[in-house]
Amino acid sequence: MSGLCPLTGNYYKKMAKVLSAIQPSGDLHLGNYLGAVRQWVASQEDNDSYFFIVDLHALTLDISPETLRSNTIKTAASLVASGLDQAKCTLFLQSHVPQHTALTWLLECTASYGELLRMTQFKDKGKGQESVRAGLLTYPVLMAADILLYNIDFVPVGDDQKQHLELTRNVAGRFNNRYGDTFVVPEAKVPEIGARIMDLQNPANKMSKSTATPLGTIGVMDDPKDIEKKIKKAVTDSSMLICYDRENHPGVTNLLEILSAVTGTNPLKLTEDFSNYGELKKAVAEAVIEALRPIRTKYYEILDNEDTLSEILRAGSEKAEVIAAVTLEKARRAMGLL
Helix, strand or coil: CEEECCCCCCEEECCCEEEEEECCCCCCEHHHHHHHHHHHHHHCCCCEEEEEECCCHHHHCCCCHHHHHHHHHHHHHHHHHHCCCCCCCEEEEHHHCCHHHHHHHHHHCCCCHHHHHCCHHHHHHHCCCCCCCHHHHHHHHHHHHHHHCCCCCEEECCHHHHHHHHHHHHHHHHHHHHHCCCCCCCEEECCCCCCCCECCCCCCCECCCCCCCHHHCCECCCCHHHHHHHHHCCCCCCCCCCCCCCCCCHHHHHHHHHHHHHHCCCHHHHCCCCCCHHHHHHHHHHHHHHHHHHHHHHHHHHHCCHHHHHHHHHHHHHHHHHHHHHHHHHHHHHHCCC
């Protein structure tokens, strides 16, 4: 991006504003790291980047206070250990910036009930339940506030979040039309290859902590022996072919994509390097273990000094609130609030 300097009249390169967030589910798994966090670390070098833990979104779940606190600390430590640097980005907790909830109410008075009812995740998660938390219906508006507070240009989204970003764009456009130009309408940014790491036991599904079998998910903080065991037991198929074909050979393709994401080698090129599944799994295990080793070491160092982690999050929240406060006040005045 570029702009015209009002003082010199010369063109200059303008850093794009990008934003991503993660739920406080505790330790990261390999899909989180390769699919999102590692790209965040790269993004902070060339963009004005905002990364945060959506602890308010977690309240839509049936989660105990103790679990939420523990998971939030672990998630924050994992992000810092993975390479997010407060000097290069803004890393913070959603609940520490009160403008998120304040703007949500203004946007809820802009969004429609019908729009929220059409959200696929609400229909899926609320299906068959007699009592559904109201926050499950309205949290896409909180997500919109998360984005619009920071005048974000690009938001990396997967398939499961495209609908929510579209709601954000619609609400921002409607607000601007009704009350005047207030919000930047963000664009979606589709993640590159390697962003969709699948379950090792069921390669039709994304890797997730909620998977039916723990053998399907590799935790970033897993012991190396456990990582090796899980990859050795990864589902392949009976053909014994080393081919990159997600539709017909999803298990092998998943292993190739993991190795590709870790080593930076094209997955099609990798098919030429192995003659059997044993060789491939050994290479994947070794590469993953080495890639995660420094992260795991730093993670435990951070947990041993929670005061440092608290200071990092405090500084990030203060940085975020400076930007968020300006946007919220602009929206309040646009709607006629004194």
